[in-house]
Amino acid sequence: MADLFDPAPGAPAAPAHDTAPRPLADRLRPRALAEVIGQPQVLGPDAPLTTMLASGALSSLIFWGPPGVGKTTIARLLASETDLHFVQISAIFTGVQDLKKVFEAAKMRRANGQGTLLFVDEIHRFNKAQQDGFLPHMEDGTxxxxxxxxxxxxxxxxxxxxxxxxxxVLERLSLADLELLAQRAEKELGRKLPLDGPAREALLEMADGDGRALLNLVEQVAAWKTDAKLDKTALTTRLMKRAAKYDKSGDEHYNLISALHKSVRGSDPDAALYWFTRMLEGGEDPRYLARRITRMAVEDIGLADPQAQTQCLHAWETYERLGSPEGELALAQAVIYLALAPKSNAGYAAYKAARAAARKTGSEPPPKIILNAPTGLMKEQGYGAGYAYDHDAEDAFSGQNYFPDGMKRGVYYLPVERGFERDLKKRVEWFAKLRAKRQDG
Incomplete structure (x- = not known):
C-alpha cells in the first residue's frame, strides 16, 4: 500500500532547521483515499468504506490486518475527508489518565462543533476495562x-x-501492489533502482506484503553507489532478507498450524511440508509440531492406518535424541507419511458421540449382569446373575448387552472403506450379525 506509515505516537518533531530529507515512507504518504494502493475489498467502488462515505454515515471501525498495509493512513484520510479532528494514540503507550485527557479534549471540540476521529493503534492491547471505557464516548458521539x-x-x-x-479486514499487499508502490518511490527519488528483473522481483518478495518494509528496502537499495544493474545474487548478498511475519502466540501461529493440519487431512504432502517448514522458519518449537502431528494421526487417520501414530511417536523420539536441525527431518518424514496415509475420522467421531451419550445418561449404572458380586448381598441383588463368559461361547462372542438396562443401544463407531478400517468394518458387521442372531435365538 502507498505509505500509510506514521511515526510512533509522541515522537518529537524534526527541528525546523533540519535539512535532512524526510523518510521515503513519509514523502509518499497518500493525500486522498483514491491514492491508496491495494485494499479494493475496503476501498473499491461498492466496498464498505466507499459506501459509508457516500452516504455520510461513517461508523466506528476496527481495521484488522498485518503490519504495513495502510491502517494508520486510511484512518488519517478518513478524518480529513469527513472534517473530523484526527487524534492518534497507541494502546502500548497510553494509560488511563492519558485516555481521560483524550476524551475531555474531544468533548471540548464537540462543544465547539467539531468531531474527533480517535485512531487507536494496537487496540487489542487494552484490557477489558479500558476497552469498556470507550463505549459511552462512542455512544454519545464524542x-x-x-x-x-x-x-x-x-x-x-x-x-x-x-x-x-x-x-x-485489510490484506497484505500483493506483488502487483508492491510493484506499483516501488514505481511511485522511483518517481519520487527521480531514478530507477539499480536492479535487473529477477532482483527486482526478489526485492518485492522480501517485503512480504508490507508496504512500509518495501519502502525501507527501496531506500537502502537507492543509496548504493553502482552504475550497473545488480542481479538477484548481488542483491541478496548486500541485503538481508526480511524475516517472515510469524507470531508464535498470535493469529499467524494458529493460521499456519491450521493450514498444516488441513493439508495433511487433504492428502497433500507438498503443501503439508510447505506449511511445516514455514512454521520452522518462523521459529516454531519443533516439539509443538511433534505434538500436533501426533494429534493429526489420531484425529484424521486413526485406525485406517494404526502405524501413523507410531510413526509420529518414533519421529518425536528421534527429534528428542538428535535435536535441531537433524531431528526436524524425522518430523518432516512423519508429515509426509500422514499426508499419504488413508484417512478416517471414524474413531474421533465415535469418541465424540460416546462422550455426548455419556453426558446425557451419566447416572445410569451398568447392567447387573456384567457387575461382579464379591459379597453375598450383591449376589442376592442379582449382580453377575446370568453373565455369559465370552470365551466359552461359540466364536468367543456371547452377544449379551453391555449398555445400561433400558438404554437404547448406541452405535458410535462407523469404520470407513479405507485402509485397515476395511478389515475393522468387516468385523463390526460380523459381530452385529452374530449379536442379532443370538438375541433372536
Missing part, C-alpha cells in the same frame, strides 16, 4: 473510534466494543 489490530478481533476485543463497530 468520538468516532477507529481501532487497528493485527490480532483476530473476535478473540481480542470485547463483544460490546465489536457490536458498536464494523470490522474491516
Amino acid at each position: 468520538i468516532l473510534l477507529v481501532g487497528a489490530t493485527t490480532e483476530n478481533p473476535s478473540f481480542e476485543l470485547n463483544a460490546a466494543l465489536l457490536s458498536r463497530s464494523q470490522v474491516l
Whole structure:
C-alpha cells in the first residue's frame, strides 16, 4: 500500500532547521483515499468504506490486518475527508489518565462543533476495562473510534466494543501492489533502482506484503553507489532478507498450524511440508509440531492406518535424541507419511458421540449382569446373575448387552472403506450379525 506509515505516537518533531530529507515512507504518504494502493475489498467502488462515505454515515471501525498495509493512513484520510479532528494514540503507550485527557479534549471540540476521529493503534492491547471505557464516548458521539489490530478481533476485543463497530479486514499487499508502490518511490527519488528483473522481483518478495518494509528496502537499495544493474545474487548478498511475519502466540501461529493440519487431512504432502517448514522458519518449537502431528494421526487417520501414530511417536523420539536441525527431518518424514496415509475420522467421531451419550445418561449404572458380586448381598441383588463368559461361547462372542438396562443401544463407531478400517468394518458387521442372531435365538 502507498505509505500509510506514521511515526510512533509522541515522537518529537524534526527541528525546523533540519535539512535532512524526510523518510521515503513519509514523502509518499497518500493525500486522498483514491491514492491508496491495494485494499479494493475496503476501498473499491461498492466496498464498505466507499459506501459509508457516500452516504455520510461513517461508523466506528476496527481495521484488522498485518503490519504495513495502510491502517494508520486510511484512518488519517478518513478524518480529513469527513472534517473530523484526527487524534492518534497507541494502546502500548497510553494509560488511563492519558485516555481521560483524550476524551475531555474531544468533548471540548464537540462543544465547539467539531468531531474527533480517535485512531487507536494496537487496540487489542487494552484490557477489558479500558476497552469498556470507550463505549459511552462512542455512544454519545464524542468520538468516532477507529481501532487497528493485527490480532483476530473476535478473540481480542470485547463483544460490546465489536457490536458498536464494523470490522474491516485489510490484506497484505500483493506483488502487483508492491510493484506499483516501488514505481511511485522511483518517481519520487527521480531514478530507477539499480536492479535487473529477477532482483527486482526478489526485492518485492522480501517485503512480504508490507508496504512500509518495501519502502525501507527501496531506500537502502537507492543509496548504493553502482552504475550497473545488480542481479538477484548481488542483491541478496548486500541485503538481508526480511524475516517472515510469524507470531508464535498470535493469529499467524494458529493460521499456519491450521493450514498444516488441513493439508495433511487433504492428502497433500507438498503443501503439508510447505506449511511445516514455514512454521520452522518462523521459529516454531519443533516439539509443538511433534505434538500436533501426533494429534493429526489420531484425529484424521486413526485406525485406517494404526502405524501413523507410531510413526509420529518414533519421529518425536528421534527429534528428542538428535535435536535441531537433524531431528526436524524425522518430523518432516512423519508429515509426509500422514499426508499419504488413508484417512478416517471414524474413531474421533465415535469418541465424540460416546462422550455426548455419556453426558446425557451419566447416572445410569451398568447392567447387573456384567457387575461382579464379591459379597453375598450383591449376589442376592442379582449382580453377575446370568453373565455369559465370552470365551466359552461359540466364536468367543456371547452377544449379551453391555449398555445400561433400558438404554437404547448406541452405535458410535462407523469404520470407513479405507485402509485397515476395511478389515475393522468387516468385523463390526460380523459381530452385529452374530449379536442379532443370538438375541433372536
